[in-house]
Amino acid sequence: MTEAVTSEPCRLDVWLWRARFFKTRSLASRFIEEGRVRLHRDGAEARIDKPSRAVRVGDGLVFALGGRVVAISVADPGSRRGPAVEARTLYVALDEA
Secondary structure, three states: OOHHHHOOOEEHHHHHHHOOOOOOHHHHHHHHHOOOEEEEEOOEEEEEOOOOOEEOOOOEEEEEEOOEEEEEEEOOOOOOOOOHHHHHHHEEEOOOO
């Protein structure tokens, strides 16, 4: 993968699907439309309600899934929905202090 490819933004619903937080893009889109995802970028926090919103490397995402709060930082937009081992390289889990 080239450096130019990894720095490009990616749709949030596609990224959540590629990172295997959701089984389908439709489920990811519905989750986002319900306003259940918060985006942290450049010191600002925003609730996201549009699946087409772009995420970039370094963005922070916080959402509740499966009875737990997930706080992650986007490490790579990815290029496909690969196996779970590959999906885990797309983000870094953040410690909840």
